[in-house]
Amino acid sequence: MAADKTDTLYAVPSSLSAKVVGSFAYLTVRDRLPTILTKVIDTIHRNKNIFFETYGEEGIQAEKQTIALLAKMRNELLTDKPVVPLTDSLQDTESWNRYLQRHQRLQGDQEFVSWFRSPWLYVECYMYRRIQEALWLNPPISDYDVFNEGKCQSFFESQQAVITLCTYLEGVKKNMKEPSKNHQFEHFNKLLLVSLWGNRCDLSISAGQENAQKTSPIDSLSSLQPFILVDDSSMVWSTLSSTQRPVQVTQCRVDIVLDNAGFELVTDLVLADFLVSSGLAREIRFHGKSIPWFVSDVTANDFQWTIRQTMAANNKWMSKSGVQWQRYLKEGVWSYQDHPFWTQPHEFCDMAADAPDLYTTLQGADLVLFKGDLNYRKLTGDRYWDHTVGFDTALRGFGPAPLCSLRTLKANVQVGLQPGQGEKLTLQDPDWMTSGKYAVIQFCSPKSGH
Ligand SMILES: O=P(O)(O)OC[C@@]1(O)O[C@H](CO)[C@@H](O)[C@@H]1O
Numbered sequence: 001m002a003a004d005k006t007d008t009l010y011a012v013p014s015s016l017s018a019k020v021v022g023s024f025a026y027l028t029v030r031d032r033l034p035t036i037l038t039k040v041i042d043t044i045h046r047n048k049n050i051f052f053e054t055y056g057e058e059g060i061q062a063e064k065q066t067i068a069l070l071a072k073m074r075n076e077l078l079t080d081k082p083v084v085p086l087t088d089s090l091q092d093t094e095s096w097n098r099y100l101q102r103h104q105r106l107q108g109d110q111e112f113v114s115w116f117r118s119p120w121l122y123v124e125c126y127m128y129r130r131i132q133e134a135l136w137l138n139p140p141i142s143d144y145d146v147f148n149e150g151k152c153q154s155f156f157e158s159q160q161a162v163i164t165l166c167t168y169l170e171g172v173k174k175n176m177k178e179p180s181k182n183h184q185f186e187h188f189n190k191l192l193l194v195s196l197w198g199n200r201c202d203l204s205i206s207a208g209q210e211n212a213q214k215t216s217p218i219d220s221l222s223s224l225q226p227f228i229l230v231d232d233s234s235m236v237w238s239t240l241s242s243t244q245r246p247v248q249v250t251q252c253r254v255d256i257v258l259d260n261a262g263f264e265l266v267t268d269l270v271l272a273d274f275l276v277s278s279g280l281a282r283e284i285r286f287h288g289k290s291i292p293w294f295v296s297d298v299t300a301n302d303f304q305w306t307i308r309q310t311m312a313a314n315n316k317w318m319s320k321s322g323v324q325w326q327r328y329l330k331e332g333v334w335s336y337q338d339h340p341f342w343t344q345p346h347e348f349c350d351m352a353a354d355a356p357d358l359y360t361t362l363q364g365a366d367l368v369l370f371k372g373d374l375n376y377r378k379l380t381g382d383r384y385w386d387h388t389v390g391f392d393t394a395l396r397g398f399g400p401a402p403l404c405s406l407r408t409l410k411a412n413v414q415v416g417l418q419p420g421q422g423e424k425l426t427l428q429d430p431d432w433m434t435s436g437k438y439a440v441i442q443f444c445s446p447k448s449g450h
């Protein structure tokens with residue numbers, strides 16, 4: 001049962017899964033995941049010569065065995081074989097295998113845990129962890145990032161948009177001397193929206209197809225406003241500005257749980273720079289992924305590479321921004337961490353029990369921004385909630401700090417809508433939950449429950 005702020009009890013609905021033929025989960029497991037896996041195999045095969053040049057015969061052996069493991073997994077997926085325990089010796093292997101046992105208990109011994117019968121959230125996360133296992137079991141290519149090419153391309157294809165954004169940020173910072181409140185809110189709101197819509201640049205929904213930002217991220221904001229289904233930006237602003245004191249004693253710490261590399265990461269870095277230079281925040285903590293994840297999610301390597309690329313840009317405002325970001329990292333105003341929990345399959349309501357250290361870390365934030373769709377699915381447990389169930393209810397007790405999801409909708413789970421809003425959208429635009437056209441800025445504070 002889950003309770004909302006008025007203590008109404010709700011039965012917790014079942015998890016989205018591919019057992020519903022024709023559902024988005026079904027189409028993802030049947031079509032998109034095999035496509036992504038095939039692209040991973042192709043990428044490894046295409047780099048065979050590099051592995052040979054770098055590692056000699058060992059590299060060739062590793063390439064062949066890795067592909068064999070991935071092809072085996074693809075066959076398991078296509079023929080709905082049982083999900084099997086992990087066999088590598090990574091730090092989270094035990095946790096993954098305990099989670100498999102948990103699902104086996106839930107499903108009872110009549111049914112094995114499988115790709116099409118078990119929760120979509122679990123099997124999709126499991127696929128990415130099995131890709132890591134295949135590489136990990138085959139040194140010397142264990143630390144090869146099979147998604148690196150796509151992430152770099154996404155950054156390079158978005159250059160004009162990045163320059164526009166860094167130029168805008170420079171202009172805002174130049175007038176920061178006399179920060180009038182409504183000017184500050186206006187800039188904050190624009191950069192929050194840019195970070196929100198930056199989430200459309202995600203290579204998992206496009207199954208690896210190039211998905212860069214081609215239009216101006218600032219000019220397109222007003223035309224996108226009607227597609228925001230929940231807009232709690234004013235609550236985010238009051239959470240930030242209520243903790244604001246004169247710049248030198250700002251106490252506010254903002255944690256950003258990152259999503260995609262490439263253009264979306266730049267939008268998050270620009271927002272973070274504004275939060276610090278405007279005096280709204282004293283410290284920013286970025287949370288990324290410890291392994292390559294969902295095709296385009298940010299790893300430590302992507303984070304550092306993006307800042308280095310920005311520093312080295314031949315555009316003045318871009319390189320100035322990159323130098324500032326590197327300085328923030330050096331001074332400790334910004335920091336980056338990648339707890340293994342973010343690349344496990346758990347719903348976030350499990351975090352306090354399964355990753356108490358991470359939960360404690362997040363409790364030190366004044367605001368936690370969760371970027372993207374997968375984080376939203378984990379915040380709400382990827383379940384068949386009615387659209388009008390409150391966000392606080394769907395969080396089922398997860399609330400380390402005031403939090404806000406900045407998400408473009410790419411999976412059929414959405415809560416916190418007005419009565420009739422979901423039905424109206426379905427009539428107007430049947431795939432409103434999965435097209436990436438719509439978005440939410442959805443806030444919840446553990447104190448008020450909203
Ligand atoms: O978290 P992100 O990058 O916004 O989106 C991740 C995603 O592309 O992958 C899953 C579908 O395969 C969905 O959660 C969503 O469509």
Ligand SMILES: [Mn+2]
Pocket residue numbers: 202204259260294296297372374
């Ligand atoms: Mn992602």
